[in-house]
Amino acid sequence: MIRFDHVSKVYKRGARPALDDVDIEIERGEFVFLVGASGSGKSTFLRLTLREERPTSGAVHALGRDLSQISTWKVPQLRREMGFVFQDFRLLETKPVAENIALAAQVIGKPSHYIRTAVPEALKLVGLSGKERRLPHELSGGEQQRVAIARAMVNRPKLLLADEPTGNLDPSTSVGIMRLLDRINRQGTTVVMATHDDEIVDQMRKRVIELKSGKVVRDQDRGVYGSDR
Numbered sequence: 188m189i190r191f192d193h194v195s196k197v198y199k200r201g202a203r204p205a206l207d208d209v210d211i212e213i214e215r216g217e218f219v220f221l222v223g224a225s226g227s228g229k230s231t232f233l234r235l236t237l238r239e240e241r242p243t244s245g246a247v248h249a250l251g252r253d254l255s256q257i258s259t260w261k262v263p264q265l266r267r268e269m270g271f272v273f274q275d276f277r278l279l280e281t282k283p284v285a286e287n288i289a290l291a292a293q294v295i296g297k298p299s300h301y302i303r304t305a306v307p308e309a310l311k312l313v314g315l316s317g318k319e320r321r322l323p324h325e326l327s328g329g330e331q332q333r334v335a336i337a338r339a340m341v342n343r344p345k346l347l348l349a350d351e352p353t354g355n356l357d358p359s360t361s362v363g364i365m366r367l368l369d370r371i372n373r374q375g376t377t378v379v380m381a382t383h384d385d386e387i388v389d390q391m392r393k394r395v396i397e398l399k400s401g402k403v404v405r406d407q408d409r410g411v412y413g414s415d416r
């Protein structure tokens with residue numbers, strides 16, 4: 188599903204690499220936490236997977252494609268198969284919930300008959316049926332994040348990437364969001380989530396990839412410890 192083949196990323200010549208020889212594989216159907224201190228390279232990992240950035244060396248594969256071989260005009264096609272969720276929700280404040288979700292399908296040219304069934308399905312998935320006409324500010328933070336997850340899922344992506352999705356939420360609300368992401372994963376979507384929240388990581392018992400100064404220092408599934416990898 189995702190393969191980083193000795194990937195390094197240097198943003199500015201002479202600067203310390205944001206990722207340093209990262210060599211990992213994430214299989215279809217996995218739920219993976221990406222952890223590490225601020226600046227350890229988590230967002231860079233996600234941006235390379237989305238092909239928002241390109242590696243300085245090494246190769247990134249996602250969804251069966253070598254991302255270095257994809258021409259720029261084909262990148263939107265790749266991203267259609269991925270969903271993203273951010274810490275700050277990024278909803279359109281003047282649009283009701285249903286429209287926020289529908290737009291994600293419209294912009295990639297889904298027909299209206301698809302949207303008519305997919306939007307209520309996405310709302311049901313996140314437990315917000317009945318709230319389709321609300322504006323984002325009429326919802327709690329946890330509900331807004333659920334709308335953002337519904338928007339990410341409306342095109343039925345194979346891969347969901349989440350960057351600190353519980354970063355703005357209190358602990359009990361975060362638990363609900365984690366249950367939802369777990370359910371999405373059990374229904375077949377591969378999930379990669381960057382987080383600072385150790386409590387969540389400990390509770391969920393999933394694979395944990397830890398980055399430190401751009402290097403993988405822990406990969407729980409493969410029993411790799413130490414920075415000499």
Ligand SMILES: Nc1ncnc2c1ncn2[C@@H]1O[C@H](COP(=O)(O)OP(=O)(O)OP(=O)(O)O)[C@@H](O)[C@H]1O
Pocket residue numbers: 198199204205223224225226227228229230231232
């Ligand atoms: N666009 C950029 N230009 C230059 N340097 C960057 C850029 N983006 C990130 N960096 C640097 O790359 C390193 C890794 O950053 P990254 O954002 O990937 O870390 P992170 O683990 O996601 O951090 P946080 O948890 O704070 O979001 C940091 O040293 C950061 O300053």
